[in-house]
Amino acid sequence: MAVNQTLRSGAWRVVELLTTPLVPTDYLDVVAPLRNARVLRARIVAVRPETRDSVTLVLRPGRGWRPHEPGQYVRIGVDVDGVRLWRAYSVTCAPGGLSVTVNAVRDGAVSNHLIRNARAGMIVHLDHPAGDFTLPATRPGRVLFVTAGSGITPVMGMLRSALHELSDVVVVHSAPERDAVVFGDELRTLAADGRIRLIERHTRTGGRITPAELAELVPDLFERHTWACGPNEMLDDLGAHWARAGAEELLHVERFRPTVIAAGDGGKVTFGRSGTVVQAAGDVPILEAGEAAGVLMPSGCRMGICFSCVLPMTEGAVRDLRDGSITTAVEGDNVKVQTCVSAAAGPCHLDV
């Protein structure tokens, strides 16, 4: 065994010598993009429309994929207009498969791109599943899910994989109208079969659900383990309500991070590794702002041509001082920006 392994890694080293300065997978990628275990990718095998503005993508992940737990999300990288953008989507199927449901976000570059252009056969980039919005290994007896809009997606993942292990499930779901309920038919069928109790709320006619209403609709509210996912205001309301009842440990929430960053003029720049924080004006290059605060910044030409000042931005927005273009990064991103010609356009976080 050990000999075998040594031989294999020895052989691999020879292959690496053959392809230097690249690695063998760089060549393999040209012919078999899913084989590369170090760069996760997936092929879209089917695209299923859900509602007018949502689609489900069925994916076949390449080598190296670690199966998810129901309720978790994956980050998917898509090239939109030539630029690779990453977004997190909840996995909506049972472990063993991989599907995500994409809901259109207003002005959302990735969601709208996928809804319009995703086709079977396309390759997307993947991250490993993450998130702790999951059911415990010993399933609780009584469960409540409170969701709104695309907040149903992680819950659908849980229902599809663990419903048979749950005895008493209530789903309270809000959507603007009947037709906009993602997975509407499936939820209603489950309800009709008596496998869940479904409370469907159409906010365009009925308004948003208040915690008081919820208490009325689900009298044994605090005897249930609750998983809630939806807009921030809803989650804040629920959090306060559960806190008042001293039942916080029964409530699990998942917040979808806003992906649309409003770009302003200047902002607080955090230099991650050194922990330095500076308030930078909108017309001062981040390179200068950092140096003024004593951060050791890489630099070269200081005029935007040599790319030696490039640093990863992990969150926030910057403006290119030459042409005014805005670059944003959301949590989990690692967008490289030229600090000598970029100024803060809102709070941003740089890894230096």
Next chain:
Amino acid sequence: MTTLQRKSVNPIAHLSADDIEAIGRELDAIRDEIVASRGERDAAYIRRVISVQRRLELGSRAVLLFSLFPPAWLIGTAGLSVAKILENMEIGHNVMHGQWDWMRDPKIHSTTWEWDNASPAEQWKHSHNELHHTYTNVVGKDNDLGYGIMRVDEQQPWHPVYLGQPLWNFVNACFFEYGIAAYDLELGRNLKSKKRRRSPEFRARLKQVRRKIGKQMLKDYVVHPALSAATGSFLHTLAANAVANLVRNLWTHSVIMCGHFPNGVETFERNSIEGETRGEWYLRQMLGSANIDGNRLMHIMTGNLSYQIEHHLFPDLPSNRYQEIAPKIRDLFDRYGLNYVSGPMPKQVGSAWAKVFRLSLPNRGAAKIAAAAPRPVSGRKQQPATRWQRPATDSAPAHAGS
């Protein structure tokens, strides 16, 4: 502003400071247009070039496994030469310029790319992107001008050692990748004194280069030939790799000579760039570079450095777009009465070589007089350079464009 002012004909005497800033504004507008339209098509282009290059290299190396047979040797060597040229020029050079960083593909990114060349990417990026592109054609600052071993301007004092420079230049062309590595290491300067030789920074960089060269040599002259040994083609493959490297070296050397050496290209004085504005920087790039005329294949094989002028104005724009902006740039040259130096490759290579020969000898005639002329007194007050700052337009601040 420049050594230009000491020449008998100063090519920019007719330009006012306002003209120069206006040129800067026009160039910025051209840049904005390309940046705004960068997208899918461009990404597809570089991915296709990379894919073609890798297939070509794999294919050629496979053919070379049988290089004992002359036709296989010929085909494999030709293919490998082309693959190596593509890899260095259209892919490596341009990726390391950050031309494709906007795609946010970590595999095609200036911070991660390593190329098939003796010089490690990191060192090359420093000497090329930072020093050469910032100080283009400034004698004494831009070492690309003669790579520190040649006399490239009448203003440089002559010394008998320059008599040998045609020979050096030829040797350098044959071993160009090692020349670049030595140049990136600033080998001459660093070997001169004991202190420099022993400095930990220099030693670390030297080690980096040795490792890189070691791996490159092992690949081309040991491992690949060894694979061919099964068909009795060890030496044939070794020779094929050596020839491919030689071809690539001669080709890249020629292309690079055409960029800044041909007749009509200007050089600048060290103190001329202090406090340089964005417009002046642009102007220096315009006057300090030369293009090669040719067809599409020629442009791709030169990594679009046949559009050296456009590349020097916008070193970080995707190379496939230079062709499209070239007519606009040329028009700008015409309108401002500037000399857009361009010509077919044989002519440009010939012109550059002629200069190498000419300058190996002492100055004669007009050049001699010009060199002896007194230096003009610079009347400008010196401010720190803020070359990223655009000249203000009448209508709106430069960064209101989004």
